[in-house]
Amino acid sequence: MTVTIKDVSKDAKVSIKTVSRVINNEANVAEETKKKVLVSVKKLGFRPNKSAQSLRSKRSFIIALLYDNPNKSYLADVQSGIFKACKLTGYNLVIQECDYKSPDLNNTILEFVNDLKIDGLILTPPLSDMDDFLKDLDKNKIEYAVIAPSTKKAESLYVSSNDYEAAYKLTSEIIKHGHKQIGFIKGHPKHSASSLRFNGFIDAIVNHSLETNDDWIKQGNFSFKSGFDAGVEIFHSENIPSAIFASNDSMAAGIMKSAQMKGLKIPDDISIAGFDDSPIADEIWPALTTVRQPVEKMANHAAKILMAKFNGIEESNQSKEFKSDLILRESLKTL
Amino acid sequence: MTVTIKDVSKDAKVSIKTVSRVINNEANVAEETKKKVLVSVKKLGFRPNKSAQSLRSKRSFIIALLYDNPNKSYLADVQSGIFKACKLTGYNLVIQECDYKSPDLNNTILEFVNDLKIDGLILTPPLSDMDDFLKDLDKNKIEYAVIAPSTKKAESLYVSSNDYEAAYKLTSEIIKHGHKQIGFIKGHPKHSASSLRFNGFIDAIVNHSLETNDDWIKQGNFSFKSGFDAGVEIFHSENIPSAIFASNDSMAAGIMKSAQMKGLKIPDDISIAGFDDSPIADEIWPALTTVRQPVEKMANHAAKILMAKFNGIEESNQSKEFKSDLILRESLKTL
DNA sequence: CTGTTAGCGCTTTCAC
DNA sequence: GTGAAAGCGCTAACAG
Numbered sequence: 001m002t003v004t005i006k007d008v009s010k011d012a013k014v015s016i017k018t019v020s021r022v023i024n025n026e027a028n029v030a031e032e033t034k035k036k037v038l039v040s041v042k043k044l045g046f047r048p049n050k051s052a053q054s055l056r057s058k059r060s061f062i063i064a065l066l067y068d069n070p071n072k073s074y075l076a077d078v079q080s081g082i083f084k085a086c087k088l089t090g091y092n093l094v095i096q097e098c099d100y101k102s103p104d105l106n107n108t109i110l111e112f113v114n115d116l117k118i119d120g121l122i123l124t125p126p127l128s129d130m131d132d133f134l135k136d137l138d139k140n141k142i143e144y145a146v147i148a149p150s151t152k153k154a155e156s157l158y159v160s161s162n163d164y165e166a167a168y169k170l171t172s173e174i175i176k177h178g179h180k181q182i183g184f185i186k187g188h189p190k191h192s193a194s195s196l197r198f199n200g201f202i203d204a205i206v207n208h209s210l211e212t213n214d215d216w217i218k219q220g221n222f223s224f225k226s227g228f229d230a231g232v233e234i235f236h237s238e239n240i241p242s243a244i245f246a247s248n249d250s251m252a253a254g255i256m257k258s259a260q261m262k263g264l265k266i267p268d269d270i271s272i273a274g275f276d277d278s279p280i281a282d283e284i285w286p287a288l289t290t291v292r293q294p295v296e297k298m299a300n301h302a303a304k305i306l307m308a309k310f311n312g313i314e315e316s317n318q319s320k321e322f323k324s325d326l327i328l329r330e331s332l333k334t335l
Numbered sequence: 336m337t338v339t340i341k342d343v344s345k346d347a348k349v350s351i352k353t354v355s356r357v358i359n360n361e362a363n364v365a366e367e368t369k370k371k372v373l374v375s376v377k378k379l380g381f382r383p384n385k386s387a388q389s390l391r392s393k394r395s396f397i398i399a400l401l402y403d404n405p406n407k408s409y410l411a412d413v414q415s416g417i418f419k420a421c422k423l424t425g426y427n428l429v430i431q432e433c434d435y436k437s438p439d440l441n442n443t444i445l446e447f448v449n450d451l452k453i454d455g456l457i458l459t460p461p462l463s464d465m466d467d468f469l470k471d472l473d474k475n476k477i478e479y480a481v482i483a484p485s486t487k488k489a490e491s492l493y494v495s496s497n498d499y500e501a502a503y504k505l506t507s508e509i510i511k512h513g514h515k516q517i518g519f520i521k522g523h524p525k526h527s528a529s530s531l532r533f534n535g536f537i538d539a540i541v542n543h544s545l546e547t548n549d550d551w552i553k554q555g556n557f558s559f560k561s562g563f564d565a566g567v568e569i570f571h572s573e574n575i576p577s578a579i580f581a582s583n584d585s586m587a588a589g590i591m592k593s594a595q596m597k598g599l600k601i602p603d604d605i606s607i608a609g610f611d612d613s614p615i616a617d618e619i620w621p622a623l624t625t626v627r628q629p630v631e632k633m634a635n636h637a638a639k640i641l642m643a644k645f646n647g648i649e650e651s652n653q654s655k656e657f658k659s660d661l662i663l664r665e666s667l668k669t670l
Numbered sequence: 671c672t673g674t675t676a677g678c679g680c681t682t683t684c685a686c
Numbered sequence: 687g688t689g690a691a692a693g694c695g696c697t698a699a700c701a702g
Contacts (some may be wrong), residue, residue: 015673052695054386055678072411083432094429097418223619257620280615283559285592348690386680
């Protein structure tokens, strides 16, 4: 009925251990023998029983994606990148929603990893920054790669994006378009990207010898509503900036709504820029000038270096920082 | 080091088999004995080794979500609903991106299920409608539940939404708002929801003794661009409808853009309605009147009835149809 | 380079 | 109601 390693060994006239060696790509098998085995494998349609492999070797060929309530399109991109990496290596992908505020997060995950013999984890923000949690993983010798951590530890696997540089570049671009009075909406304070983006903005302003106005700098939390509220406040006064840079697209859309409700034309009366190039950026009118991060590629790389690591392949291109692209669209006008 | 069933049996002074009975909730264990065992389980912190269970019993306590390139926010909702159901039962969730056009879809999935001893599958459109594929699953005795199939087979597990009724209701609502000249943008022809929504629209029009105009009925494919193109065509003529109902929100956003580029005010010059209540519906301005389907709940239910089935619990509330809500927002105006 | 043996941790089978 | 024995399919450890 089901073909086992034993059947293959009989068919190929070798020991089962030799078959095992071949299917695990171990050294010390003569080319000749290997070929013989592979022929039998193919002929019989043999597929190793993962449960048996897992029971014996304590690995599952499964990796897990951990996330805590992210933006939906971000999640889909991350997941897709990881999945594609898994496809290439034959690994499978389990997903695990977490609550980063839960007191038994650590235990839940440790049990999860232990139960399924998960080979490694991929963490997304804000999990990427939970040092406690990461230490617990280290202590338990659980392999992981983090996406977009705020502090990049040389000894750990990570992928990151250049939030600071991208925000700096976008701000410079806005300035190049002739804007001198630029507002900024900050992102969620717990999210490491928020301060990076803000710093990029501020430094660009300062380096171009411009000044900021505290009335134009508002605290948001990445939600549409927080952007809308910030916009309402800003547009309430008579003295409004000529451009506003929001730390993400949802907030930028919120600002656009508040501006349009005030009767302000975009981009004629006010220019708007966002960050992320989420689906909405291109489906709103006027379309948003924004920054695109290669999220799927980043996640793909994270999965690749993770799997390379526990397969003993220490690649040279390990952890790395990815560049973002400026996407110029109609919401930004030249003054 | 790791606690096994043997350790528990020693501690509780019963046989291994009895411990096994207890952890699997089998019958024929005296209450007394059961308690004793559970105490030891807790005391020692025993967790059954899934690989061993799986090797022996050929089940994995894993279910899989299969999808083919869906809308990102739809995927996130479906996934979340399934995940929550899994949490309750202790199952794990593996995800599998598919290409429904691939000639080896069937084999890929059969191997996947067989390799991981996946206990059951959840299918999303368009996989839900691939009869070939479903037959292959049946033949191989693979359990599955489908989300939003076009034909609901009594013998299979499914969850569906009332696309037809919802489209009928939304159209009636538009008519109630005084509109007599209503355009419609169809969805992707391969997607079963497309014709249901269109039929709901047409029937509402006819039952209200109104007429349609072929120039106002366009074929789209659920993409923003297809909505935009349809809008450009419609607004190109002098004779334009007073309202347009697009089969999903992305296309509605596309129409809004084409209208606004033409200088048409929404909803003063033209009313727009969408379908799905995707994130964009509420982040665009003016906000979209649309239909909200309880996608997460549907997926949650699908997972529940699937797991109930292979755990031998034949619930009374099996397959079921979920109701949608009309969401009235600014894009629809009373004439 | 190849093979033998033992045993991972559990459930199945069958006996009592 | 309970238990003893066998063995799922594979890999680790060792021997040669």
